[in-house]
Amino acid sequence: MSETTKFLLSETDLPKDWYNVSPDLPSPLPPPLHPGTKQPIGPEDLAPIFPMEIIRQEVSQDRWVPIPVEVRDIYRLWRPTPLYRAHRLEAALDLPDRVRIFYKYEGVSPSGSHKPNTAVPQAFYNKLEGVKRIATETGAGQWGSSLAMACAFFGIDLKVYMVKISYAQKPYRRALMEAYGATCIPSPSMDTNAGRTILANDPDSTGSLGIAISEAVEDAATRDDTKYALGSVLNHVLMHQTVIGQEALKQLEMAEAWPDVVIGCAGGGSNFAGLVLPFIREKMAGKDIRIIAAEPAACPTLTRGTYAYDFGDTSMLTPLVKMHTLGHSFVPAGIHAGGLRYHGMAPLVSHLLEHNLIEAQAVKQRAAFEAAITFVRSEGILPAPEPTHAIRLTIDEAIRAKEAGESKTILFGLCGHGHFDLSAYDSYLSGSLQDYEHPQEAIDAALAELPVISA
Numbered sequence: 001m002s003e004t005t006k007f008l009l010s011e012t013d014l015p016k017d018w019y020n021v022s023p024d025l026p027s028p029l030p031p032p033l034h035p036g037t038k039q040p041i042g043p044e045d046l047a048p049i050f051p052m053e054i055i056r057q058e059v060s061q062d063r064w065v066p067i068p069v070e071v072r073d074i075y076r077l078w079r080p081t082p083l084y085r086a087h088r089l090e091a092a093l094d095l096p097d098r099v100r101i102f103y104k105y106e107g108v109s110p111s112g113s114h115k116p117n118t119a120v121p122q123a124f125y126n127k128l129e130g131v132k133r134i135a136t137e138t139g140a141g142q143w144g145s146s147l148a149m150a151c152a153f154f155g156i157d158l159k160v161y162m163v164k165i166s167y168a169q170k171p172y173r174r175a176l177m178e179a180y181g182a183t184c185i186p187s188p189s190m191d192t193n194a195g196r197t198i199l200a201n202d203p204d205s206t207g208s209l210g211i212a213i214s215e216a217v218e219d220a221a222t223r224d225d226t227k228y229a230l231g232s233v234l235n236h237v238l239m240h241q242t243v244i245g246q247e248a249l250k251q252l253e254m255a256e257a258w259p260d261v262v263i264g265c266a267g268g269g270s271n272f273a274g275l276v277l278p279f280i281r282e283k284m285a286g287k288d289i290r291i292i293a294a295e296p297a298a299c300p301t302l303t304r305g306t307y308a309y310d311f312g313d314t315s316m317l318t319p320l321v322k323m324h325t326l327g328h329s330f331v332p333a334g335i336h337a338g339g340l341r342y343h344g345m346a347p348l349v350s351h352l353l354e355h356n357l358i359e360a361q362a363v364k365q366r367a368a369f370e371a372a373i374t375f376v377r378s379e380g381i382l383p384a385p386e387p388t389h390a391i392r393l394t395i396d397e398a399i400r401a402k403e404a405g406e407s408k409t410i411l412f413g414l415c416g417h418g419h420f421d422l423s424a425y426d427s428y429l430s431g432s433l434q435d436y437e438h439p440q441e442a443i444d445a446a447l448a449e450l451p452v453i454s455a
């Protein structure tokens, strides 16, 4: 058993329910507030932009939410995903037997990341409610391409507002979205009031996720035939991703292992939560385990942001949610981990940090890519830029355990492959990749614009 490299489940092991952590939380999540009245919002406030079933799931207190048969049938195209024992990385790091590394690989999905785990159910619920068209934003393009695939499966039109810098850096993601039948334009765009306003103030804006969200929400809110879909941050998205951690628990059981540490990268928090929530359930039941979110030093939401109510977007159209935030006006440096450039963090992940159920660490991008090179040269899989942050922390933990003479089992989430991110590797390998640490003055300035809530 100890020599096994891939721990594989059969299709019959595919989870039948998503795990909803809400009823198990030590205290309830602070409610989202209306952007105008600053009072808690109700389902009717969200109905113009989301289908009813998604709104129900967003506030559900059911611990287990059944995965529809139609969704499981599509999950079967790539799920269950493999859990690897990183024998070759362990050897490259010259680790003793007592230090072991496992990784759960989501790059086997058709679009190359964990995103289809939520894109498919979201498209399905829209289809059930007769929605003809969806508007969304995308950063690096993983979400746009995953939702484009899901919309192709259910015959829904999709318009994607893609953060301009990524649109320029990742033309192949756009081509993939178009192959699936979606329309993709760079954001800020001239197609919405939000986009036009930003361009009037800053014609050279390279965009941000916050801006692209404003555009997509406005598109959906101003058209009867259109709803909006979000690929991260919200409770229902994180819940859909829990298939990852549920499978990993079973696979570690096959490996007769229990992780001392689970590490995932966190942008909006969805792949991280999807991997760790089933382990947090075990932790709350008394199991000993550390859980670490890895984030970029250029967008240090959890490690340097403030836990406060803030808007989800730049134009202040979305509800206010309580989260770790760098301020809705924050525009991050053009780092390559496009999926980690959001100003906020999932309210659920923020809440877990407040309750000390998780920890967070920031990683600089050159150190992250250095770890990725060690990984690709030993394990062969080229990681997406986002999970390289988790790989860095994994390698550091492993080496620390080796030097301290400790036994340690580490699990990390390899949430996507980097085949569309080769220009990032190109800049790293040619020595032109820069480190950014977000300046404190910029953080202070953005935080000064946080909305005032009188409790």
Ligand SMILES: *Cc1c(COP(=O)(O)O)cnc(C)c1O
Residues within 6 Å of the ligand: 113, 114, 115, 142, 143, 231, 232, 233, 265, 266, 267, 268, 269, 270, 271, 272, 339, 340, 384, 386, 387, 415, 416, 417
């Ligand atoms: C989108 C994406 C992320 C960031 O989003 P989360 O919601 O934090 O998971 C990270 N990694 C990959 C590969 C992504 O596609």
